[in-house]
Amino acid sequence: NAGVTQTPKFRVLKTGQSMTLLCAQDMNHEYMYWYRQDPGMGLRLIHYSVGEGTTAKGEVPDGYNVSRLKKQNFLLGLESAAPSQTSVYFCASSPGQTTDTQYFGPGTRLTVL
């Protein structure tokens, strides 16, 4: 049982390049989330999904797209990376009730030059 895994762990992009971050969970969780973590700002929700085939915007969705084609995977895409997207990205999943714990992946550190 690996929990929540994220690929890649580190990435450096040039402005304007695109990339996709992959999140996978093996706990059969319904809900999945993408956050970004910036110094002094805590974690901010980018997009989330309440089930396979569904996605919704969070607090800071601009410049990102997501897809949830399979229940266990949640992809975060950057179509045209900007330096402001330099951050640490965390994926999380939860079973689906409002009292449920969210389980976090180890993070992806992205630098956009």
Add this chain to the structure above:
Amino acid sequence: AQSVTQLGSHVSVSEGALVLLRCNYSSSVPPYLFWYVQYPNQGLQLLLKYTTGATLVKGINGFEAEFKKSETSFHLTKPSAHMSDAAEYFCAVRPTMIGNEKLTFGTGTRLTIIP
């Protein structure tokens, strides 16, 4: 809209001393409350949470927190700090209404333990 305030972005305590990390929330209805810990270069893991019932909640690693509705607070404490407690701690809230799945995090408190 709800928000979370963590007083003190950095807290230092001596090994063996009391740890107190402060969290206050702003919400028209008391939310569900969570404390997460993040060790260096790792993801977040749940320390404890309050949903219903007893307002004093015990978590992992000897931490506990008390929900005080009158003070809109959920402060985290540990009687005796250990070197392994050095980490960043995040308070988070979530609405109790079904259909709102979003956690709102505070900005975090970095705890340093002095030998």
